[in-house]
Amino acid sequence: MENNSTIRLDSTDIHIIKLLQKNARITNKELAAQLDLTITPVYERVKRLEKTGVIGQYVALIDADKTGKGLMALCMLRLEKHTKDKLAQFEAHVAQIPEVTECYHLAGQYDYHLKILVKDMNAFQDFIVNKLSTNENLANIQSSFVMKKITDTTAVPLG
Structure with a gap:
């Protein structure tokens, strides 16, 4: 960002x-x-x-459960190579996958954090096999599944 x-x-x-x-x-x-x-x-x-860009856009917040996208996975990814071209290629690849609703480039143990919304575990497996792992630079995927949302806001804390 x-x-x-x-x-x-x-x-x-x-x-x-x-x-x-x-x-x-x-x-x-x-x-x-x-x-x-x-x-x-x-x-x-x-x-x-x-x-000035303080307000970037106005959106409608949709309940994923009610649209059939009730399984939320959080994936931590490591890449094989970290060249500028390889990072840009991976980011372009992920940006084209609709199930990826958030993607963050990280410093630390993992390179990327992805928020994934899919219907169920079968859809998640299909996502991993046929969409995400088609990028040859992917070294490791660690996935966790959200059981319950405790807080969920898009509001930026101010003053």
Whole structure:
């Protein structure tokens, strides 16, 4: 994850972000009412937060269980070779696999951490055999399966 520069946020910006993280569909009118401001300055602040990249996008959060993707696996991967080209090739490969919902390049014992969503264990086996391990630079896969979510948020902790 790149961090080109930190944007200075005041308490009103932080309050706006917190409200949007709870409900991205809140209107500027509703934001203004909760902040005790008029709509125009709230609108301008939200646009500035979007333009500067503090707000990257608005999304709908989907319940994976209700869409038939109830098995979540967390995979720790090691690669054979760590050249720039091999890393880029692996990342491009993983980015094309829809079951991979998150991928992080790590420092430490493993090179990558992947979050995988599939229907069941048979679908996970198919994913490993026919999608992930087709990359010849893969040295080791360590998988764990989520039994229960304790916390699950996309909110960035602020102030």
